Amino acid sequence: MTESYDIVIVGAGPVGLMLSACLLRLGPYNIKHIDQRPGPTEIGRADGIQARTLDVLQNLGLKRAIMSYNPGRIYEVAFWDASKDGTGIRRTGTSRSYPEYIDTRYPFSTIIHQGRIEKIFLDDLKDRRLEIERSWTIAGFRKDPCGEQSDHPLVVDLVSVDGRESSTVRTKYLFGADGARSRVRDLLRVPMLSKDPTMHVWSVIDGVVKSDFPDIQMKTTVRSSKGSAMIIPQGNNRVRIYVQVFPKNGQEPVAFATVPKIQQAANDILAPYKVEWEAVDWHSAYRIGQGFASRYSLDERVFIGGDACHTHSPKAGQGMNYGFLDAHNLAWKLHLVEAGFLRRSILKTYEEERKRAAAKLIEFDATYANLFSSSRPAGENNVAPSSEFVQVFKQNSLLTSGYGVEYPANSLTWPSTTSSTSTTALLPGHSFPTATVTRVIDANPVYLEQEIPFNGSYRIYIFAGKPVLTLKTIFDLAEHLQSKGSIFRRYQRKDIDTSYEGRHNPHSPFFTFSLVFHAPRSNIEIQECLPDYFACYRYHLYADDRELSQRGEAAEENAHVKMGFDVEKGGIVVVRPDGYVGCILELIDGRASALALDRYFEAIVPGSEHDAVAARL
């Protein structure tokens, strides 16, 4: 008997682990997860978690585990350049990591090395009874002759790294998260498009230092006459230093960049300051090749993600972050297709959305890396003017924070139909803005965008304005959501689940409603404000009372105002399970709003000619 799986995941670095972690939150998926390494990463490698990524990890319930390590937090970046008199280096400026126009709960980069990140995921997966199988790799795959008619349309050949064992399994999906030299990508014969022919060589060293350099505990870029370096504080007195090195043609970077050579180069660049190493935890060296894969998928059955799809200079600290978001983007789509809630063609949006995001990042990354790396250790004239460098850094902080990612209009993302101004934080294809509101049931102030855990549900937020003014609209909306022909009625389970455990999804695992009234909490009575349909969502009922508070917060902190909605009339936001805004609707006429919601979902659920509503429901 050939073993059958829902998915085979190749590679247990952060990206592969993320996909398993996401999927096991969505259903009891049967996953075969292999890795060619004999064990997980112990130390070093990727180390930066950007703010948007931290939001996503928090939504998965993993933020607390990350923070328990007391990781480094980068709030500010310092820029140092060769001093004009040629005697050393001087600070030319500083910049906040996340300027004020970036809407984030966490205006810092979190620095924690890949060994710890992998451990957090492995512990999580162990709790969910998934163990990674090592040391195995993929030998090949083929389609089942019955094609899509088969329950498991893929046949995958696996082989142990020592070549002694092999195994053939059947699967519905195959995901390659096997890094820059991806075997899955090779099997797909997908070429990498290189954006940056210059191959800079960088070395990196982690450890404990003693130094008189004033910004040794800051993220710092240094461009001296002796070359370039970057300092990354890792928390708990540990520091990472990247140093540009210059091996001869054909010389392997790792062989060239010994620990003493990296340390010497760092001291040359930072002179007249000195760095002494009390301990070295890890070091490495590599050529930077920027590029991205021409395709991310084969027939929406085989996918690749992370470094297998896009490689970057490590300087912007983005590789792992974009990889995490690849897996996150794919997971809920696979789940909703398999659960019978989304039509199969939606899987095409994975490549569409994530390739565009990677391309934009690489465009920036190439600019940034070229500005940062001087081509050789020469004088000032080879170095880009400092002001341009700082400017590029600032302009691109939206992109590096993760909040700058914008998904294009497609069946999942509707262009805005409301008249909200450009100053609003709420935009289709962008992540749902942060908003602090008061939960009615227990008067707790909560982060609205984090209230629903990553569970595969579409999140429909009804900003319901003033209760007295919208009462009729809300009752009408509820009536039409339940009317014959409504997609919400079609996907509603037979017995409404009013338990505490089922509080996020009383009607269906496919969608959930939240209602936010612009009123003081104590004025909102569930019995009076809500039709029975919405009363099922008593844990998702909020008071948008910030403006009314006496703490003197600015009116912009009011959630209605922040979203660009009228505080009396409100509006509706459809948010995808991954936290990106699908569409923004008016809330004027209950019937019209219900129809608009129907239209959005009708275009993405399986058509009548396609799959029926799945049995899993």
Added chain:
Amino acid sequence: MTESYDIVIVGAGPVGLMLSACLLRLGPYNIKHIDQRPGPTEIGRADGIQARTLDVLQNLGLKRAIMSYNPGRIYEVAFWDASKDGTGIRRTGTSRSYPEYIDTRYPFSTIIHQGRIEKIFLDDLKDRRLEIERSWTIAGFRKDPCGEQSDHPLVVDLVSVDGRESSTVRTKYLFGADGARSRVRDLLRVPMLSKDPTMHVWSVIDGVVKSDFPDIQMKTTVRSSKGSAMIIPQGNNRVRIYVQVFPKNGQEPVAFATVPKIQQAANDILAPYKVEWEAVDWHSAYRIGQGFASRYSLDERVFIGGDACHTHSPKAGQGMNYGFLDAHNLAWKLHLVEAGFLRRSILKTYEEERKRAAAKLIEFDATYANLFSSSRPAGENNVAPSSEFVQVFKQNSLLTSGYGVEYPANSLTWPSTTSSTSTTALLPGHSFPTATVTRVIDANPVYLEQEIPFNGSYRIYIFAGKPVLTLKTIFDLAEHLQSKGSIFRRYQRKDIDTSYEGRHNPHSPFFTFSLVFHAPRSNIEIQECLPDYFACYRYHLYADDRELSQRGEAAEENAHVKMGFDVEKGGIVVVRPDGYVGCILELIDGRASALALDRYFEAIVPGSEHDAVAARL
């Protein structure tokens, strides 16, 4: 050979555990910790952690463990009374748990049952290699004939609860945290002073409920014609309900208040609303006797704390909180006396400070409990007017939050000598106010009051105003702190510790300095702003840059302004190791400030006729 200990602790409830947890953070103390129960509390009992207590637990590094349970958070209290038409109950008002004039990071009560609290402490103690010895109790104690000349002046007789084993040990100190029926207190022949002769009887039940009562997830007080109740949400859908019950004279409360009887009483009081119990985790019943012990100590060798010293109505949720702070208050004093930094007579301040705090609380508690409990299930006329009840609640919220505790002027607490106005949050004998500042070394925004962990050190904060204006004063201050005859020089270790691990105490475990400049972070250069003496505290150097930020925070958030200091000239605050303000000094003349600091410490360190500086230093 008789075993010898630094301290014998009797009772491993929250208060006893707190003392062990505190002491083991201060030194390698040899503790014998016994408890008469066969195991720790599993569930129920005390459950409320007030905001000031949470600050203290955070300073011990225990907040994260508490929050990992996702405890209930009470932000608001609802008041319900009998409705005037006699048909049931109605909400008469709501109040924030922590009104805006309370300066706290955590404006909520944290609800977590005693089983979890004890587990958090037991795990912490296990990591520090202390195990509680069960089931043992104290049989008696006597003084060593050599008295204070002896290394271990106390001889303690212990006996196992089953009477089969006994043991005699020698110890320096004995602490009784053995509850309201304290055996240690009995051995000391210390009487309880009863404040409240009325013995109300309350029952309590914990579990999972289904209810149509709108405020079932809120802290709610209900005073109906059928009696009084209180609802406490415990998080994760669990609820506690206190119900007043009326056993006959002589009838034991626990025997009377069966689960069905408590449930029936709750439904009677809450009618017309209904409460159904899906699960019952725990229940109990007891008479409330308010009172406090006439003495807390015998010769500063034997101490009692927690319920052994003061008992309360559980309604204000204070018992455990005041008990924690008893242990916290005692721990650092014992440590600094044993380490040779404080004169022995300082131990008298334990009773002086904590008895006064308890007396004040009990005064409030009696008022509150009487207002809350109607003497029998009768009509409205037995119930205090609602407005008075709400008024008392609000007036006393400073006391229940923990921030209202004020230690009297004594050798540890100097009356203010500066001209700061009454609006300032900084007052001698009060807890040091919260202040968010930017750490210079890594640009992290930090909670100033939490930067130094509970480590037994006196914390001297120099609010240094504008660097250009105070530069000379700061250099003068440093010079005089190191001058011959300075107490700081006397207690300075021979080799200054500039390691990361020693960052809080480069000069001495007795004291540590922090410097807060009113300037943007990037303008503060350690090499320029600081004399060598203060440069050792590079991890304690802060920019008070809130006012200068562009986020639009109010000027009151500036730390200098909040403390009541001139933003140009600054000032000095001496904070005790437990976070209470010892004295407030001007910063005008460096020599004068150094002398004032000297005077404060000279009055509390061992006199020349007393103990010499201990060898431990």
